[in-house]
Amino acid sequence: MKNKRRKFLKNAGSTALFASLGSSFFLSCDDTEDVINPDDNNENNSSGNGFTVDGNIYTIELDHPSFSILKSTGGWLLFNEGGMLLVNVGQDVIRAFSNSCPHAGCRSSWKYSNDNFTCTCHTSIFTNDGTLVSGPANSDLDSFTATRDNDILTVST
Ligand code: FES
Numbered sequence: 382m383k384n385k386r387r388k389f390l391k392n393a394g395s396t397a398l399f400a401s402l403g404s405s406f407f408l409s410c411d412d413t414e415d416v417i418n419p420d421d422n423n424e425n426n427s428s429g430n431g432f433t434v435d436g437n438i439y440t441i442e443l444d445h446p447s448f449s450i451l452k453s454t455g456g457w458l459l460f461n462e463g464g465m466l467l468v469n470v471g472q473d474v475i476r477a478f479s480n481s482c483p484h485a486g487c488r489s490s491w492k493y494s495n496d497n498f499t500c501t502c503h504t505s506i507f508t509n510d511g512t513l514v515s516g517p518a519n520s521d522l523d524s525f526t527a528t529r530d531n532d533i534l535t536v537s538t
Pocket residue numbers: 482483484485486487500501502503504505516517518
């Protein structure tokens with residue numbers, strides 16, 4: 382009986398720790414520093430990365446762990462290998478933009494909060510429809526055509 386109680390408490394503690402860590406992870410994904418980057422897994426098989434490329438067409442599997450954050454409203458992704466920013470703006474709509482800042486071309490210094498993208502190279506701000514809010518950039522983000530069919534996202538660059 383004593384061993385059963387000890388084992389139960391040990392397992393319950395692990396579950397609580399896991400739940401706590403999981404919660405922290407998802408909260409941090411809304412912040413600006415924890416960008417999921419499919420490049421990080423160093424796989425050459427593009428289908429294993431959750432996307433395929435055919436010419437200028439990217440087909441992205443939203444069920445893949447690298448992209449599943451895009452299934453939630455407000456979820457966003459700096460997708461470096463595709464050269465794009467992706468964001469779920471609600472009602473199953475995902476928008477895609479070039480990740481090249483129109484100011485000086487920074488590609489990897491993006492954050493997203495309050496429905497705005499900020500290029501942290503020199504702090505240009507854009508809405509989640511790509512419209513310039515404040516410079517030094519003097520033009521909007523280049524947008525790509527993004528079409529969602531259930532859990533498949535197709536982006537034409
Ligand atoms: S390159 Fe983005 S603000 Fe300068």
